[in-house]
Amino acid sequence: MKLKPSVLLGIPMVAAALLLSAPAHPVAAADRPAAGTPPGNSIWNGYVYLTAKHGKPTSKVNFVRAWWIARPAACGAVSLATDGIWVGLGGVGTSPAPLLVQAGTLTECSLGGGYTTNGFWEIVPPGRDSKANLLPSSKYPVSTGDLMFAAVADLGRGRYSIDVQDETADWGWSKTVSLRWKTEPDSADWIVESGSKFGLANFGSVTFTNCGYDQNLISLAKGVKFEAGTPPQTKVSAIHYAPNASHFRVTWRHG
Numbered sequence: 001m002k003l004k005p006s007v008l009l010g011i012p013m014v015a016a017a018l019l020l021s022a023p024a025h026p027v028a029a030a031d032r033p034a035a036g037t038p039p040g041n042s043i044w045n046g047y048v049y050l051t052a053k054h055g056k057p058t059s060k061v062n063f064v065r066a067w068w069i070a071r072p073a074a075c076g077a078v079s080l081a082t083d084g085i086w087v088g089l090g091g092v093g094t095s096p097a098p099l100l101v102q103a104g105t106l107t108e109c110s111l112g113g114g115y116t117t118n119g120f121w122e123i124v125p126p127g128r129d130s131k132a133n134l135l136p137s138s139k140y141p142v143s144t145g146d147l148m149f150a151a152v153a154d155l156g157r158g159r160y161s162i163d164v165q166d167e168t169a170d171w172g173w174s175k176t177v178s179l180r181w182k183t184e185p186d187s188a189d190w191i192v193e194s195g196s197k198f199g200l201a202n203f204g205s206v207t208f209t210n211c212g213y214d215q216n217l218i219s220l221a222k223g224v225k226f227e228a229g230t231p232p233q234t235k236v237s238a239i240h241y242a243p244n245a246s247h248f249r250v251t252w253r254h255g
Helices: 005-009 013-019
Strands: 045-050 063-069 082-090 100-109 115-124 147-156 159-166 171-178 187-193 205-213 224-226 236-240 248-252
Touching: 045 205, 045 248, 063 082, 063 187, 082 115, 082 147, 100 147, 100 159, 100 187, 115 159, 115 171, 187 205
Parallel strands: none
Antiparallel strands: 045 187, 045 224, 063 147, 063 205, 082 100, 082 187, 100 115, 147 159, 159 171, 205 248, 236 248
């Protein structure tokens, strides 16, 4: 069942979490921000809401969601750069190697200057590498300008609901997974990042809208802004429109 934004906003978060399921994205675990890594020293660009205080989690985060418009990529003739736009639970927190469950879209440049965009989901095990699971474009096509939605819900006892939707193409994909890692995420993430060693593709800019986590549907006031601090991702910044806003823009800088 594909849920429209207006429907999701009108139901309790617990019910929404049980109904949602979504795709994710990649990057070697060794390259991800370590626990407690401050903004400006990572490969992530966007916002992270972290419940921890003084190095200890204060509560778990059960649900994360957002909408955005699929962006074109300006790829060079020999570029293999990528950009992943996603939401997730975990990946940054008090654990030395946090579990990350993520879902969204992944754009990959191809030789000759073209590119492809797919919905994706990914589970990054604690302290290990992983690979993105792409949704087949024959069944789940994503075109530039499409309104995308992704959400991840922690259902407890290692079970996660993952959801990716294309509101424009009118398709929805969902999956519930059971993991052997019973860790409870203490962060929610809204991120743009490169998914390969070839750098971050020039996506122009993308705006995350109606960002929400748990019961807090309209505020990123407690979120921490992450800006990439290591090449080749240094040309990106996250811009928060206003305090307490539920939306923000990530812009690729031209040198």
